[in-house]
Amino acid sequence: MQREVLNAFVDGNQLVQLFRKEDGRVYALRKPAEYVSYLETKEVPVVLGRELRGSSYVTGMRAEGRWCRVNWLNDRARDAMGSHPESPVVKAGITVYEGDVDPVRRHFTENDTVIATPRRCYFDIETDSRVPFSEKEKMRVLSWAVVCHDTGRQWSGVLEEWSDASERALLEGMWAALDPFDQVVAWYGDGFDFPVIFARSAHHKLRTDARRWLYLDHLEAFKKFNMHSAESGEEKRSMRLEDIGQSITGRGKLQTPEWVKERFGDKSMGALSYELWEAGGEFRKLLVDYNVQDTTLLRDIEMETGYLELFKTVCEVCRLFPSTASLNPTHQMDGFMLRLGRQRGYRFPTKRFRENVVKFKGAFVMQPAVLDPVWRAKHNMEDGIARNVHVCDFSAMYPSIILTWNMSPDTKAFDGTVNGPIPTGMCRTPMTGVCFRTDVEGILPAALREMIRLRKFWNDKKASLPPGTSEWHDADRRSTAYKVVANSFYGVMGSPFSRYFDRYIAESVTQAGVWLLRRTMAEAEAKGFIGLYGDTDSAFIMRADRKDFAAFVEWCNTGLYPRLLKEQGCQGNEIKLAYEKEFDRIVFTSAKRYCGSYRHYKWSTTCTCDVKDKKGGVRPGALNVKTMTCRDCGKVHEVLPPVRSEPEIKGLEYKRGDVLRMAAELQAYTMDLLVGGLHIANDAAVPTTDLERYHAKLSRVRQRILQEPLSLDDVRLSKGLSKPLREYVAKPKQDGTPAAQPPHVTVAHILKSRGQDVREGTRIDFFIQDGSTSPQQVLPAEDFKGECDRYHLWESLVYPATQRLLEAAFPGHDWAGWAKVRPPKVRKSAKVSTEQTSLFDVARARHKDPHAEAK
DNA sequence: AGCTTTGGCCAGTCCG
């Protein structure tokens, strides 16, 4: 039986592997750490071979197929021999392969050890809130909590007295509590908890070897796997545990109780940690409760999302340990490919630093045709709301392109021209002209095929199991894991930081996609349909009936693509188009930004059977011949029932976490009126073209913004720092003085000066005090006292998002008239105060409102 | 220190 390894790391010149004995105890197995690189034997002159063999840097050499496997004394020797200009290997101009692979990866590339399922616990600490993270070495730990994933059992500890001895005992208790576990999961753990406990344990010179555990930052894992499932911008506004907990589980952190506020003021529990500890008694007990509740929340989030289980499965597939680093797609691809390469006698180049990397061309994105008034007139569209729009898309487009053209570093043969005959034994990528051999399967396609095979295996397995059982969930996760990894391969190949980087192959992938999508749109138009929009792998088509469109998709798969691909020399065809859905109504404001309501999705709908009888039957006009089963009521319909579903929203402000909440809300309400939907009203909103409905809402919201009391939630903007604060350089203006920084950076500096922890990735909450000056006057959200620049709020932060939507949907109407509310400056030197909003101003604004009379 | 890609929109700053 294969042993399951819990963890592994390099200790000096040894590779340490951890296993669990049958009695549950963990033991270590040590062996020499191997620093290996490969040379291609035929490239190595006899003299050089002899020199290497005799070198004190080389501890062993052996042949592996056509490769020469060289064992180096240590990583310094390996690096020097691979890259130093005086190295005999470099001087001989020989390529070194896999010369950066660390001993852990090397071991698991060459051995069959299985990655164990770690015993997982959730973890959180409370620390002295008066000390900033930058001084973590001096940051005393006040309490800790550990929660077992499997059982939910909790452990905690709290500092007894303010002394080093007491903290030492606290930390020893903490490590002891972690002892039964292999994986420690903490929210923002890499950014806070882990560095703090390491720093404090080092401070106290504790004996515990922290390398025994796998550390996973729950926040990072959540972000990675939640990226594609976040519905609204609300979920992206903040990555604080409090907010994620609320949106995922409906429960948040422990709120500050009134009796605590009475004594310490209205602060969050986290900000009061020291005061609570210091006060002792009930206060100190509350601190521990808070600590434990946070930790339990992590477990609840995982129970709801299953992201950590999925990640564990991805790690098993790629033979990685489930710690934060393994979230990186480059590591995942390494884990899978190095092993496959070795099995197939292929070695990959050494990863190396590249500068001045030339970018490659990406996907085709069409400007939505409906935005062009001439186009609308030509197709008799009264407004910008497109009806009955059919969408087809390519299934797993980039992996299927790599398979079809056999794209791989080992099959790439010839950078030819686009025209002229294709070399025999090859296929050619249209638009780039890059050719690939067709006589042998490339290693990249082989990897993808393997993953597709395993995905199918687990899908079939899933189908054979009773739904909802743990075996069923396991099979489901394995299938998803293979999909996740397969989809990331293209990106890793396009990354100059990976050993698989190949600009020409990456560009051939994207350009083959461009070519396929363009050909598909052209053929759709040739069939008499109308191409509306397309992005990367999808085509939005109008003026087709369902039956005809389904037939078109079928024809593409059975007729068009096989012919086109054969013309390119491809031996197989993995390209598949699918009829995904039909929009009942859809409105585009620009490329990548639209909202629409479904008519059907993959031929199934959620129908309103309950109201069908009252209203007297289904909506007429459905042309499909398929039958479908309603997901709600289980009835079989022969025609499409009326649809009741949430609208699909892409790219619009509603989906963004950095816009004003009121902007998202006004836009959401407007979208409901435009295409129908579920997310404002509890019941389905009925689409309308009655402009008064829109005017009424605009009027109400504008009134509120200009005149009514505003809360911080109404005015708060939030943007993340994408790099460390010091890297935002203010370039000098023409007069030599530095230019203003972006608003959130300006506020970040203020917060930092107040002693707050401001780092890369920190979200900065702020509001705009005065937007009429340049640069604007901005303040931290915590400074908000009820007033801000209300004109700016409406003119720049709330209305434009909805204005664009309305102008797109009803282009013939004047929507700009609603935009301006700020009264013109009387004098050049007129001072803008924060109390600008007066009834007089609003009256002026209304006077300018072309629709005010209609009210 | 280590890093999945390109295409696209929009707010904001500066300057002519």
Add this chain to the structure above:
DNA sequence: CGGACTGGCCAA
């Protein structure tokens, strides 16, 4: 008011 530029976030 426009264009060039930076920065953030989203679609695929």
